[in-house]
Amino acid sequence: MTTSPLVKKQRNPVRAALSKIVIYIVLGLWAATTIFPFLWVLGNSFKERKFILSETFAIPTGDMFTTSNYQTAFDRIPIFTAYRNSLVISGAVTVFVIIIAGLCAYGLARYSFKGRRLLHSIVLAAMMFPAFATIIPVYRMEFQWGIANTHSLPLTWLSIILPQVAGNISFAVIVLMGYIRSLPIDLEEAAFLEGYGVTRIFFRIIMPLARPSFATVGIFTFLWSYNDLFTQLFFLRYEKFYSITRLLNMISSQEGTNYGLLCSAVVLVVVPVLIVYILLQKNIVKGLTAGAIKG
């Protein structure tokens, strides 16, 4: 074609507007697939079973509205115990990972020593291990130590906290190391001249300075631990020890046709996560891409 760039540009507005519309329609459609199913479940969790089947898209108002599904959920399933177990387990995993991985990331980022490269590649390699490949020996080891498959609540907590900590450390080290490396060293040197020891520098200066990246690591560790059904199937054997996710798995096999209950259970599991997500949304999406991917 002989049209010059400028002419071409002037011909574009109608086409450009049209393509904008198409773009927004496609993007909107995909957004709808992620939002609509959750709204559908939320709506149906407030309906009697017969309305779930016959009036599945109706908004629950008037006769249709009921909170009985939630009453059943709270009466029949130990949902508060499960919330507590989930919070204790995933909270502890998060705290341990943040401290242990933070220390390791700081050591690897700031010290120069023989074998640093080797240790770094070990951390990278550890990311490749799927839980499938370690879970059987880990379970057998903990069973021998007497902490797995016991009737003691603290021991059961411990038995799942330890492998989940190990599973999250390498990801956390990589993200944190990238961030700590980018921090200027001046503050640390000033603190050193003030007489701070290096551990104090880590807790008083590095941790506050690297807070955004610790936040990302913390959020992801918590969510992965909270959602990790596979490990929970191995270590949470008795109903009184069940976490939210494990409980949900049990409900699905035992109450598979009680659709009202299923809907309310899904809502009860999703809502805490949704609240966390909306509050911390910036940290989650930005932090992940800033650290994990460039790392």
Next chain:
Amino acid sequence: MKNHNSMIFKKKGPLLLFLVPAFAFLAVYLFYPFVLNIWNSFQDIGGLGQAPAGMNDPWYKNYTDMATDPVMHTAILNTLLIMLCTILFQVGIALVLALMVDGIRVGNQFFRTVYFFPIIISATALGLMFNMVFLYDGGMVNELLHSMGLISKNIDWKDQSHWFFTMTAPVMWQYVGFYFVIIVTGLNNISPDIYEAAEIDGASAMQRIFRIKLPLLHNTLMTCLVLAITGALKVFDLPWTMFPNGIPLNASWLTGTYMYKQTLGGAQNVDYGSAISILIVVLGVVISQVANAIFKEKDY
């Protein structure tokens, strides 16, 4: 690096405190069990808590069993199919959406937030949700298709001819947002100067996508490819919630779910489970190496 010459880090003593906890965890909970797992796969272990009853006869029996076990073949085939779908649809859809979002200004942040949302929801909850979405009677999909007049009789989404779609679609759907965010970040890292130069040269939108964006996204897409391959091998929660025990008729097993069945899911054949988990690792390493070799960054 000049950092490492700082006075603070001259004394190496504290380094032990920094490194030992993390590497102790990795050694005890990842590396040692991983090696032990290989050893276990040659032994005869009945229950999870039981001591081995000696070596298998012959010691590599589990591996020959895998070669002749028809269910294992199904599981491997299904896993490879899921992997292919992951690469084509998860990464593909994410790429299209990311290129679209890159071209607009309004709503950018909204789409990121909404697309990423399913990733943080437990796959168990999503499995329950999709069980109802694909319910035979009153399920969302069947009702939608009815109201649009596309079907006259309900579809059984879990039967012999539909199960693969019903199992795979939710897995694809959940992780599109993950690759989307990675690719959008990659696009943001492309320097604006390049676009300006392209504009002056009069490149059309399509030319900008195929001549600038896609080539410069090469490394990002490689990351996505490797993540998709290893990710597909880790799929467990969602299929296990929606299609427990290989329904219908042993058709829907994946390597992960079949490994679980052998170990805790009733088959009581722990050493066979170990062998399957090693196959999972080998598949992951081999396939991602092959993909790396094929799509390696070319020198321009």
